[in-house]
Amino acid sequence: MKKNCLLLLLLFLGFAAQAADIKVTDYGAKGDGTTLNTVAIQKAIDACNAKGGGHVIFPAGRYVSGTVLLKNNVTLQLEKDAWIIGSTDVNDYTNPDPFKDGLGVDVGWALIAAVDVKNVGIVGAGGVDGQGSKLKERQILTDTRPESQRWGRRPFLLRVVRCDGVLVKGVSLNYSAAWTSHYFQSRNLQLEQLKIRSTGVAHNDGIDIDGCQEVRISNCDIVSGDDALCFKTTSSKMKCNNIIVSDMKLKSNQAGIKMGTESMAGFENISIRNCVIYDTKNGGIKLLSVDGAQIRNVIISDIKMMNIRTPILLRLGVRLSVFRKGQDVQQKTGLFEKVVLKNIEAVSADSTQLKAASGILITGIPEHKLSGVTLENIRIELPGGGTADEAGADVPEAIDKYPEVKTFGPVIPAYGIWARHVSNINIKNVSFRLRRSDGRPAVLLQDAQQLRMQGSVLPATKGAVSVFEIKTSRDVVIERSKVGAGPEVFIKADGISKGEINSKENQLPPGMKKR
Template identity: 60%
Template sequence: MIASSLKLFAVDVNITAYGAVGNGTKLNTSVIQKAIENCYKGGGGKVIIPSGTFLTGTIVLNDNITLKLEKGAVLLGSTNVNDYKNLDPFVDGLGVSVGWALVVAIDKKNVGIEGEGIIDGQGSKLKAQQILTDTRPESQRWGRRPFLLRVVRCQNVSVTGVTLNYSAAWTSHYFQCKQVSIKNVKIVSRGVAHNDGMDIDGCQDVIIKDCDVISGDDALCFKTTSSKMACKNIVISGLRLKSGQGAIKIGTESMAPFENISISQCYIYDTANGGIKLLSVDGARIHNINISDITMMEVKTPILIRLGARLSVFRKDQDTQQPIGTLENVTIRNVRAKAADNAQLMPPSGILITGIPDHPIKNLTLENVEINLAGGGTDENARQVVPEAIDKYPEVKTFGPLVPAYGIWARHVDGLKLENVKLTLSHNDLRPAFICEDGKNIELNNWDIPKTVDAQAIVRLENVTGADITNNSVYGFAHEFVCVEGNTSGDIHVLKNKLPGISKKVELSADLKTSTVVSD
């Protein structure tokens, strides 16, 4: 069970009693650390940061220590990279050495941060100062910049009420922790690259509730940078997320499983990449994921689901390459999205789902999904070939420049259920609303498909075995409702659909038999 707050401890200390000066210019690292160690030796308690601006480098929390930032308190990160320590080095998904941080807890129990104050990393100023002496390319140099908060292999962690601002890299990274509670936290972290908001990396028994994240990079990101501990038993609710990349992401770093994760009642807005991204590319098993009651406004590409085979290793002295993972038993329901008109793939598409040959995504359900899209696709766009990109970094743009369906495009899937999907378009789109390539056991039920004019097909199935397409309503005019292609297609049922403007219900490619499809 996750503790909602830390127990009462024996000693509370104020850092000013140890000589800390809150003028924003004196470096207080040693005196803050002394206050923490004396509090720990006294049995633990709260180390109080009072009103004022306290400049510091790396400070390390100990067992039974809560850092309390009172109203008006600012713990201000130094702009000198040499004032920071890396107590748990590792390599990120781009192959860069990282791990330096401002506030750190390693292998501790009962640690917390609370209060109405602010931790500010001065990311842009630190970067400007760093590049005066660090002449490496930016792709290598950024990893030397500190995270704002790192909590590593800790048990019973509570972060409540505080504001985390302007990290020089990831804002908060929780690695292989158990019993974690993050509530009413506000993050504003933009201005330099890699400003993730929350990174939950191989953690278990986690609650995140009622937080507000504005991040330059991924807002809420689950990772497993080690194969030794899964991300599991996690409950997320009530988040507001704005991101320069992905709002809710599982992966990219994905060596150990992600399982038993529930995410609900989140509002995503002004996000420059994916709204929801589920990505197993380094061997992870992603399963038993439930995402529900999500609203998205002005989000580029609302959903990306990817099973791939990049197979990176991030702690090379501790880990070995994993076999290709799995992605199964995922349910996403009650999603309303206004997709951005200007997206990574143009013209935009709503949902991309793709495994790789012989490794399909299994048992994926999308239910009660409504997406508004710009439209604008052409006949030529409808035949776009999408790269497999089996071992590539799993990003929306990896599959560009566009995909051939405007609503949902799926490839290498087995057990895909699409129930109560409503699509709306601002402009005519000649691409199909749905395409499946290399699929088994596909269900399309109760779709509401908008008016389009002169499209070739509304649905296209390529090498699909077993499909039920029933009770769908199509309001536009097209040459055919369902186009079936590929010599392995079969056992397709097209029944009880409302098609007043469709010239032909089903069109079969020349190499298929009429018995391939059952229709009314």
């Protein structure tokens, strides 16, 4: 035992003796904002790796570069006022791991990439700026393809592919030409104290975790043009598993927290807590399985959302896309199991993706119900303004379509909760507040089974026929609800549902009929 410990100590000391911190300027890099430093930066990284690893130090300056690849045991250290600046020429970038995104576009080029390496990172008080808008402006002068296709040729700011042991801490990640940071099939990731400002071109996701395991993300401040914090599985071969996220500040032109736009493998054992989401233009929290993913043991808690559009969307669909052609096969339909959203406060923007705002959308498909979800201690403020005519709106099934709120619009026939093709759903202490009256029911259930709703608080409205509308549903329990005046009927149910509803201990205003 003593001999083994001594051997390990000698090996460690040998590695430490070889490890070297070097300055990128010693290898010819110039921080003048104009010199293309791709070759010099790569030489510094290679030299650091050859010496056993360490830090490649960037003194204050602006270092223009194309694609550089991190090597084993190398960390880029960006000192204060040190910036790696992306070249505005797309030809200065390479694609270390090509794939297609959820829209079917070829993507994967990057400014800084790490592929099949261990113990790498980017740390410090400096940052990386992709100059996304300038790169696009230059690109479209010669790339005549439609914008929906050519955007994929633009580089991500940071790509980490099949790596183990990654630290990204303290740095700023700004203005990517595509996704800002993408981590694929990697383990032992630590992302903390990041400041991301990435807007100006399409698809500026903030952080994309794609089939990664043992991940810790904390204390990041993200303002993104696309989804701020996004979990994906573009391959069926490795799920997102054992992930803890906390203390995030998220602003987005799309979603604050999204899981599953690309969803071939599972999302399991994930905790997201104590986050602020604000000024989002396409949703607060979205959990989606449309390519076969099993979403299991996911808890999202202690979330505050302000000025957001459509607070919650849960979707089980069957698009069943394959994103890495020749490397993967189509999956079977996925599922939700032990998914909990609790302790959430949300204030909706006045204008949303829908004609009139709705708070919570939950939908499976006729052959596959979305099940295994608990919503607990949720308070949502909505603008109201929906009409009684909109209560009769038909919502498209869109079983194989890209999963977005607008996919089910423009009208949702309930202002509070719309749940269709669901089972085993528990809703506890969910309350709504309206800034204006709304003529739609508070809750509409369609093809629901084993749904329990307890302790809800539903405001007074004018013009609505009922508080609840229930269609083709079985084993529904509604209890201890507190309801404001206005609607004539508490529960409106069709013939199939009437005998399947257990309503008890609800507080109704004088004159309101139970059914």
